[in-house]
Amino acid sequence: xxxxxxxxxxxxxxxxxxxxxxxxxxxxxxxxxxxxxxxxxxxxxxxxxxxxxxxxxxxxxxxxxxxxxxxxxxxxxxxxxxxxxxxxxxxxxxxxxxxxxxxxxxxxxxxxxxx
Amino acid sequence: xxxxxxxxxxxxxxxxxxxxxxxxxxxxxxxxxxxxxxxxxxxxxxxxxxxxxxxxxxxxxxxxxxxxxxxxxxxxxxxxxxxxxxxxxxxxxxxxxxxxxxxxxxxxxxxx
Numbered sequence: 001x002x003x004x005x006x007x008x009x010x011x012x013x014x015x016x017x018x019x020x021x022x023x024x025x026x027x028x029x030x031x032x033x034x035x036x037x038x039x040x041x042x043x044x045x046x047x048x049x050x051x052x053x054x055x056x057x058x059x060x061x062x063x064x065x066x067x068x069x070x071x072x073x074x075x076x077x078x079x080x081x082x083x084x085x086x087x088x089x090x091x092x093x094x095x096x097x098x099x100x101x102x103x104x105x106x107x108x109x110x111x112x113x114x115x
Numbered sequence: 116x117x118x119x120x121x122x123x124x125x126x127x128x129x130x131x132x133x134x135x136x137x138x139x140x141x142x143x144x145x146x147x148x149x150x151x152x153x154x155x156x157x158x159x160x161x162x163x164x165x166x167x168x169x170x171x172x173x174x175x176x177x178x179x180x181x182x183x184x185x186x187x188x189x190x191x192x193x194x195x196x197x198x199x200x201x202x203x204x205x206x207x208x209x210x211x212x213x214x215x216x217x218x219x220x221x222x223x224x225x226x227x
Contacts, residue, residue, distance in 0.1 A: 004158070033214070033215075035215075035217075041219070042205075042217050042218060042219040042220060043159070043205060043207075043217040043220075044217070045214035045215060045216070048214060056214055058214065091158060091159065093159075102209065103149075103161060103164060104161075104215060105161075106151075106158040106159035106160075107158050108156075108157055108158040109158055
């Protein structure tokens with residue numbers, strides 16, 4: 001069964017450093033998403049991506065964040081200068097089709113720890 | 116604004132007992148509702164979804180959920196819980212801007 005994969009599973013970085021979280025969505029999906037879950041809190045939407053551009057983004061997704069689909073398979077989330085409060089589990093998801101009815105398939109997550 | 120509330124942070128049930136996890140939503144239009152399960156160290160797995168039609172929906176692993184518009188609820192049920200059901204359960208609503216709004220989650224503990 002096709003699945004979304006994410007690497008690395010755990011990333012430790014120092015405050016102020018740049019990190020790139022990587023995701024490989026399901027191959028025939030066209031809509032991609034990033035979510036984060038701060039420890040003990042709810043899963044929060046960050047951004048959705050379709051047709052090589054951002055469709056929607058939340059207030060959390062400020063100028064420190066960017067997303068990219070550098071090739072036909074990867075979908076990345078970059079945090080330019082990490083802060084302590086960026087420590088969270090980051091989930092990638094993909095779907096086909098998109099929109100409110102979309103069943104989103106989630107990856108296992110990357111745990112980001114900022115020290 | 117769209118929102119999802121899961122009133123119970125933590126529920127403990129005995130193995131073999133029935134289970135109901137509560138979910139209330141706030142959404143102006145027809146809601147598209149989902150239940151996801153998250154096992155420790157794992158991603159989110161879809162249990163079931165409601166778009167329209169029959170208000171009682173069946174999902175995987177023996178779960179079902181009932182949509183009640185009058186109560187703005189989408190409660191998850193299972194008649195007999197297994198130890199492997201211990202996990203975090205999230206209710207979510209598909210929102211206008213292609214995102215998904217999640218509740219805070221309910222952690223289920225299963226006693227032997």
